[in-house]
Amino acid sequence: MTQLQIFLEKLHHTYGITDAGQVADYIPELSKANPDWFGISVVTTDGQVFNIGDTAKNFTIQSISKVFAYGLALEDHGREVLFEKVGVEPTGDPFNSIIRLDEGSHRPYNPMINAGAIATTSLLKGDGPTDKLNRLLKMFEHYTGHEVFIDMPTFISERATGHRNRAMAHLMLNFGMIDKDIDAALDLYFQQCAVMVNCCDLATMAATLANHGTNPITQVRAVSEDYVRDLLSVMYTCGMYNRAGEWAYRVGIPAKSGVSGGILAVVPGKAGIATFSPPIDDNGNSVRGLRVFEALSKQYNLHMFDLSMGRCIFCI
Ligand code: GLU
Numbered sequence: 237m238t239q240l241q242i243f244l245e246k247l248h249h250t251y252g253i254t255d256a257g258q259v260a261d262y263i264p265e266l267s268k269a270n271p272d273w274f275g276i277s278v279v280t281t282d283g284q285v286f287n288i289g290d291t292a293k294n295f296t297i298q299s300i301s302k303v304f305a306y307g308l309a310l311e312d313h314g315r316e317v318l319f320e321k322v323g324v325e326p327t328g329d330p331f332n333s334i335i336r337l338d339e340g341s342h343r344p345y346n347p348m349i350n351a352g353a354i355a356t357t358s359l360l361k362g363d364g365p366t367d368k369l370n371r372l373l374k375m376f377e378h379y380t381g382h383e384v385f386i387d388m389p390t391f392i393s394e395r396a397t398g399h400r401n402r403a404m405a406h407l408m409l410n411f412g413m414i415d416k417d418i419d420a421a422l423d424l425y426f427q428q429c430a431v432m433v434n435c436c437d438l439a440t441m442a443a444t445l446a447n448h449g450t451n452p453i454t455q456v457r458a459v460s461e462d463y464v465r466d467l468l469s470v471m472y473t474c475g476m477y478n479r480a481g482e483w484a485y486r487v488g489i490p491a492k493s494g495v496s497g498g499i500l501a502v503v504p505g506k507a508g509i510a511t512f513s514p515p516i517d518d519n520g521n522s523v524r525g526l527r528v529f530e531a532l533s534k535q536y537n538l539h540m541f542d543l544s545m546g547r548c549i550f551c552i
Contacts, residue, residue, distance in 0.1 A: 241286050243535060244276050247528050248288045257515030257523035260495040265393035269295065269497065269514035274524055277439035280507045281447040290512060291435040296390045298494030299520075300438065301376075301428040302353040303475070305360065307459040307467050308375050309347075312361045315466065321359060321413065322352045326474045326481070330520070332400050334407065342411035348474040348492065351404045357428060358405075358414045358421035365420050372428055378458035379441040381451050384431050391430035398426060435498065435512035442500040442508025445490075468502060477519040479526075487529045488539030499525040503538055 252274050261267035275291035278284075309318055320343075327336060327345045337344065337351050344352035362368030376384045405418040414421060433441075441458075444451045445467060449459040459467070471490035476483040476499075483491060491501035497514035499522055509532065511525035533539055 238286070240278065241288070243532075244278065244286055244288045247531055248274065248276055251524045251527045251531075252289070254524060254527070255515070257517050259497075259514045260516055260520075263390065263394045263397060263495075265387075265390040266296070266298075266496055266514075271515045273497070274513040275435035275511065276528055277436040277510045278507055279436070279439040279443035279452065281443055281452045281505060283452045285436065285439075285453075287436055289435075293512065294387075294432045294434050295496045295498065295512065295514075296387050296429060296494075297431045297433045297438075297498065298429045298496045299348070299353070300433075300492045300494040300498055300500055301431060302348050302356070303467050303471055303492050304375060304379060304441070304459075305353065305357050305372065305428055306347040306470065307463055308372065309356045309359050310463040310466055311460055313359060315463075318356070318359070322347050322355050324470055324473070328478055328481075330478055334400065334404050337404060337407050337411075342408070342413055344408070344413070346470055346474040348470055350401055351408065354401060354405050354421060354425050355408060355414050357425045358418070360424065365424065368424055369427055372424070373431070375458065376431055376433075378456050379444050379451060380433060380437040381440060381454040381456070382437075384433065386427050386430045387432050388430075391426050394426045394429065395423065398422070401425070429494075433498070435510050438498050438500040438510035438512070439508045442502045442510060444508070445502045446504055446506055446508050468504065471502070476521055479519045479521055483526075483529075487533045488541060489533065491529070493521045493525065495520050497522045497525070499529065501529060504540075 259269045273290045275289040277291045278286040325345045347356045408414045448461045449464045450457045468490040475492040489501045493499040500510045511528050513522045513524035
């Protein structure tokens with residue numbers, strides 16, 4: 237067994253016993269998750285895969301989808317057009333905050349908060365709703381390396397209860413920031429959030445970004461290399477809800493988390509890492525996930541600004 241596998245097993249054992257955090261329930265279907273589910277996966281850019289725990293358990297991707305939808309929107313429209321519609325500034329506010337939409341330019345601050353993500357998804361090209369959805373699913377398939385499906389109960393559950401997201405879409409329509417067909421945009425956004433993945437898929441998706449946009453296992457390109465840096469930049473500054481600053485300080489690699497309990501992070505050029513554990517803290521980040529990433533970053537000197545030449549297991 238490799239050093240890395242041994243270390244992952246140790247982390248899984250150490251942090252598996254914590255019972256801090258709560259399973260999200262504001263989308264009713266999410267409350268059915270088992271708080272004990274816990275997985276850690278690492279996929280390297282040379283195609284090695286390390287798994288421990290519940291890494292094959294399917295769950296809905298939720299906010300983590302925002303990174304990848306942003307990549308598709310960049311491919312569809314280019315950097316400057318997209319920048320006019322959605323900014324790249326962190327807010328320090330909760331992911332579902334509506335307040336800043338009503339001030340200044342009315343442009344959503346960044347594509348990782350709900351307002352920015354809904355605006356981004358509303359821009360995706362396609363010949364009607366089915367074609368747009370199929371383009372999104374195809375993109376996710378390139379990242380994961382297999383067919384992906386939407387969890388219908390979660391989609392329906394969020395569509396029925398996502399009043400805050402609906403309110404944001406109406407506000408953006410009021411300011412002329414998104415197209416008038418907001419119901420279609422919201423449906424597509426709720427569908428992208430309900431795409432099912434497992435922990436190993438998330439690590440593979442992160443490894444694809446680490447590998448310049450090409451899936452390191454299938455060798456299929458998922459996103460143009462030109463835009464990988466855009467995705468990593470917004471992940472680094474805005475990917476961890478209103479803990480993005482502390483994450484950048486303590487862990488120091490681009491990452492994105494979702495309210496269903498997933499976190500993925502990219503070690504550029506080296507690997508993708510993912511954790512899955514449904515109990516989340518007040519910011520929306522998985523409690524066990526945060527602890528695992530802090531420990532991994534410390535152990536392997538993953539912080540991007542750590543200039544000491546330390547152990548780097550991903551260099552094997
Ligand atoms: N679908 C969720 C929402 O819009 C995603 C939130 C998240 O994972 O942060 O509320």
